Amino acid sequence: MKSADGDCKLLILIPAFNEEGAVGGVVQAVKGVMPGVPILVVDDCSVDATVTASRGAGAEVLMLPHHLGLGGCVQAGYKLAFELGYDYVIRVDGDGQHDARDIPQVYEALRSSGCEMVIGSRFVNGDAGGTSLLRGAGIRFFRAVLRPILGRSVHDPTSGFVGVNRSALGVFSRSFPLEYPEIEALVVLQRRRFRFVEVPCRMLPRRSGRSSITPIKSIYYIVHVLLGVFVNVLKYERRTPKQSRRS
Amino acid sequence: MERLLNVMTGLSVLLILMVLVSVRRARIRVEYSVAWLVGAAALLGLSRARGLLRSIADLLGMTYPPLALMLLVGCVFLLIFYRFSLIISQLKDDNIALAQRVAILEYHLQTLKDQAAGC
Secondary structure: OOOOOOOOOOEEEEEEEEOOHHHHHHHHHHHHHHOOOOOOEEEEEOOOOOHHHHHHOOOOOEEEOOOOOHHHHHHHHHHHHHHHEEEEEEOOOOOOEEEEEHHHHHHHHHHOOOOOOOEOOOOOOOOOOOOOOOHHHHHHHHHHHHHHOOOOOOOOOOOOOOEEEEHHHHHHHHHOOOHHHHHHHHHHHHOOOOOOOEEEOOOOOOOOOOOOOHHHHHHHHHHHHHHHHHHHOOOOOOOOOOOHHHO | HHEEEEEEEEHHHHHHHHHHHHHHHOOOOOHHHHHHHHHHHHHHHHHHHHHHHHHHHOOOOOOOHHHHHHHHHHHHHHHHHHHHHHHHHHHHHHHHHHHHHHHHHHHHHHHHHHHHHHH
């Protein structure tokens, strides 16, 4: 993976932890849709063959020396992308649940909307189905919590299918929630008066493995994220002047 | 009351010894042992100074002085735990930043090696 120069300003970022069964297919699917675009798999110290599978499929791999969790893993990728000068980064989960065919419209929205963040949402065009009862309830709950904070509704606040531009990349390189980052990241951006837009996307079944979110963890998730949201709301952040947001 | 205060004295002496042994074996850094030693010394002092303990109990409106001692000890150790939570949080942040930096530097190093091998 080279530094971003010329037209090559987009990076596809795939955080992965023990995804040997899925990550190779994800990389190949992305390459099929976005040929020539560099793909970076951030391996969160997997104990299986995730690194080999990623490299075998043609991705570059950033290997973390120990397990950091999703937020630390994604932030490592953001930091590297920022250092290498990328203008846009689109994050796709390594379990194969995000349809690579939706990447072009996320990229197009990033370039044309002027928003700092684009979320691939399952619910823009109504309920896409396939979401468990518990997760659906959690999503509705966080929609209600976030609405007054963000000043607008967000259909899919837990989506990990996210594109960011360089301004957001700079912010996330310095400050990014470490556990369950999606919802808190929205609040971090709101504190900077950054904007986001949602584009419809499809959700596929996992290619392999199981979700790490169990019913007990769901309760912990809700409490943890709620606390994180309110801490971020209360956190003092120096506001970025509007005119200097886009570099 | 006497028995309970004697137990507190014994516990505080035990705590001081444990911390000192740990410092000697380099299992606790000196700067992190200070809070424990001060807390244990305060516990030891109060459990032996009955007059002072009775005055504190009167001040707090407690009729049973050992209860005042327990309250004070609880407060001191809560502060110690809070301080250590701050330290652990800072260490975790530093650790994550370091791990990310190591990964990025290794990535750059590998890229340079690949470029050198390709020349």
